[in-house]
Amino acid sequence: MRDRQWQVRFDGVSAGYANRAVLDQLTLQIPAFTTTAVVGPNGSGKSTLLGVIAGVIRTTAGRVERRSEGSVALVTQRSRVDDVLPLTVRDAVAMGRWGRRRGWWRLTRQDWAVVEASMERLGITSLAHRQLGELSGGQRQRALVAQGLAQQAELLLLDEPTTGLDATAQRIITEVLAEVTGEGVTVLQATHDLDAAASAGHLLLLREGRLWGEGDPRKVLTGDAIDEVWGLPRRV
Numbered sequence: 001m002r003d004r005q006w007q008v009r010f011d012g013v014s015a016g017y018a019n020r021a022v023l024d025q026l027t028l029q030i031p032a033f034t035t036t037a038v039v040g041p042n043g044s045g046k047s048t049l050l051g052v053i054a055g056v057i058r059t060t061a062g063r064v065e066r067r068s069e070g071s072v073a074l075v076t077q078r079s080r081v082d083d084v085l086p087l088t089v090r091d092a093v094a095m096g097r098w099g100r101r102r103g104w105w106r107l108t109r110q111d112w113a114v115v116e117a118s119m120e121r122l123g124i125t126s127l128a129h130r131q132l133g134e135l136s137g138g139q140r141q142r143a144l145v146a147q148g149l150a151q152q153a154e155l156l157l158l159d160e161p162t163t164g165l166d167a168t169a170q171r172i173i174t175e176v177l178a179e180v181t182g183e184g185v186t187v188l189q190a191t192h193d194l195d196a197a198a199s200a201g202h203l204l205l206l207r208e209g210r211l212w213g214e215g216d217p218r219k220v221l222t223g224d225a226i227d228e229v230w231g232l233p234r235r236v
């Protein structure tokens with residue numbers, strides 16, 4: 001790992017919320033052009049870690065370094081606007097291009113081509129005219145991932161992108177994320193799906209805001225580690 005090219009580096013990083021310290025002196029690396037999975041029990045700090053990298057949560061100590069200054073896309077389970085605005089799926093995905101243009105009425109033909117390609121990759125082209133608010137949880141989740149892809153960011157951060165999805169949707173998202181790493185994107189996903197985590201290129205295992213383990217998922221996610229971090233006997 002130390003020899004691999006890194007995209008993001010933490011050196012003694014602590015962070016949290018107004019009255020709550022969460023991340024405690026994390027020193028870690030996120031390798032470039034691969035998928036890194038962040039796992040850990042509820043409340044261990046996975047979303048907070050993503051928020052620090054996205055720049056929406058301030059650090060209280062330590063240093064966060066990025067190798068380059070490319071854009072960052074953050075995909076969360078719910079977007080703030082989707083329940084309020086009457087948005088179609090195509091419009092929602094097109095919002096992914098807003099960072100590059102001033103408004104969707106100014107999106108170029110090239111922008112719309114990226115929007116269509118992103119929907120196609122997630123298998124939601126047939127839903128393009130549907131209202132986002134009327135989609136099932138799994139369909140909406142795919143639309144939000146398509147919105148993240150449409151940003152063509154250098155660093156794609158996803159908070160539990162496959163939670164609650166059926167097996168086909170999970171597979172589509174996992175495959176698309178693996179594909180984009182081959183196109184120069186660095187992917188970081190927080191997940192409770194330990195099978196998905198096991199197939200990632202790199203793993204960060206958090207427990208109570210501390211880094212419990214880091215590295216090759218097959219080496220870090222051992223049975224003993226799972227027992228110790230989750231504190232429950234495994235079901236066989």
Ligand SMILES: Nc1ncnc2c1ncn2[C@@H]1O[C@H](COP(=O)(O)OP(=O)(O)OP(=O)(O)O)[C@@H](O)[C@H]1O
Pocket residue numbers: 017018020022040041042043044045046047048049190
């Ligand atoms: N906006 C907030 N204000 C205060 N505390 C928060 C806030 N968001 C999260 N926390 C707290 O920070 C801690 C870490 O939360 P975080 O969401 O990062 O964990 P997580 O590992 O992503 O959890 P989960 O698996 O349940 O999604 C928890 O104790 C949580 O209660």
